[in-house]
Amino acid sequence: MSRILAIGFALLVGFCPMAEAVEQHVVVITIDGLPASYLNDIHASLPVIRGLAKSGVAAVDGMHVSNPSVTWPNHTTLMTGVHPEKHGVIFNGGLERIPATNMVRVNPKKTQAELVRVPLLFDIIKEAGLSSAAINWPCTRESKSIDDNFPDVPENVRNSSPRLVKELTESGVLRHFEDGGSIVRDEVWTDAACHVIRHRMPRLLALHLLNLDSTHHRYGPNSAPGYTAAALCDAMVGRVVKAIDEAGVRDRTTIFLVADHGFAAIHKSLNPNAILRREGLIQVENGKVTSARAFVVPEGGTGLVYLTNPETATQDAQTVRRLFEGAEGIVSVLGPDEFARYHMPTPATHKDMANLILVAKDGYTVGGATAGDEFVVVNKSGTTGSHGFLSTEPKMNAIFVASGSGIKSGVALKAIDNSDVAPTAARLLGVPLKQATGRILTEILAEGN
Missing domain, CATH: 3.40.720.10 (Alkaline Phosphatase, subunit A)
Incomplete structure (x- = not known):
């Protein structure tokens, strides 16, 4: 009798709503x-x-x-x-290198498998x-x-x-x-x-x-x-x-x-690629880049610098630092030895990572234009906004x-x-x-x- 009661109780509990797992x-x-x-x-x-x-x-x-x-x-x-040092996503898309010009560009038409590690x-x-x-x-x-x-x-x-x-x-x-x-x-x-x-x-x-x-x-x-x-x-x-x-x-x-x-309010834009063009590291014909030994991919409050020619990369890195360290609107130029502090990959761990990073000051944003000779351009339309600054910026x-x-x-x-x-x-x-x-x-x- 006790066995029958035990089986009956078990069946009752099994069908009781309280015993069902809550989704x-x-x-x-x-x-x-x-x-x-x-x-x-x-x-x-x-x-x-x-x-x-x-x-x-x-x-x-x-x-x-x-x-x-x-x-x-x-x-x-x-x-x-x-963080990106492990998952591998560092752009709103995936980086593509163009052998004919040594240019780099971001392509958003990428799959999860191509982007995420x-x-x-x-x-x-x-x-x-x-x-x-x-x-x-x-x-x-x-x-x-x-x-x-x-x-x-x-x-x-x-x-x-x-x-x-x-x-x-x-x-x-x-x-x-x-x-x-x-x-x-x-x-x-x-x-x-x-x-x-x-x-x-x-x-x-x-x-x-x-x-x-x-x-x-x-x-x-x-x-x-x-x-x-x-x-x-x-x-x-x-x-x-x-x-x-x-x-x-x-x-x-x-x-x-x-x-x-x-987000941060922006009053001025920085055009590092225009300066690199002026210094001969970027060649432009009819408004199009035909070759680049150094090129900056803008990410708002930062600019990712790619040194595309291995034979001149050391010299080009020195040129980039000379041009932009201490320049108006630039807080610092980060090297790969500093990337880990910000949970970012290095060129050694991620083939699409930049060689250097330009860090903009509050109120400035990094642009991608190659035209003109001015590094700092005041926003004619007034205040705009940007992000992409280091995460240490509140x-x-x-x-x-x-x-x-x-x-x-x-x-x-x-x-x-x-x-x-x-x-x-x-x-x-x-x-x-x-x-x-x-x-x-x-x-x-x-x-x-």
């Missing part, structure tokens, strides 16, 4: 170019984001970002838990049998792990998941995507994310909004257009939260609201907010590193991220996570 969901939203400072800026209207922070956790000093502090390297850190979190959870979606997320082209993919690449729609394209086309969401500007595209990406959430809520969804970055580049941070663009992004975050509610999974969903980098700190399932409320958090996001998300999903150099933010996690 945890994680949503990561990046607002491109949203500085940490906006969270407490009285001029910034961010009711949804501040609501998430109030019910969860926000880093007071924001999130330290990866170098270069540009979009694709930092989105890759957010989904790998490692380690698995993305999408890949890690796929192996564990969990679903994912990535909307406008960089370095995901031709991903074999993402169930609904709308990658951040040229020809976005052509490279997106056929099922998702079909559904968004039938619903009319994609009608104005190709011809619309950055605001329309953010609207479409938000609609796409909400569609996926409502119809087949994945275990991990990543959404990247881009219009604020475009606006800050044109008008600068802390500008009226910048604040307006930030408010629009906040409203889009509200739509995603509403979709999570409508999907009935709010109590099982963690939301990370982050950015890839901050203005590059990105916003960090975590809220929802598994997150404590009211934890005092000063600053974190953006490599901490992926391992923390992985912990919430119950999947270890062994490759991560970032840490799990255990201090913000509720008991049992």
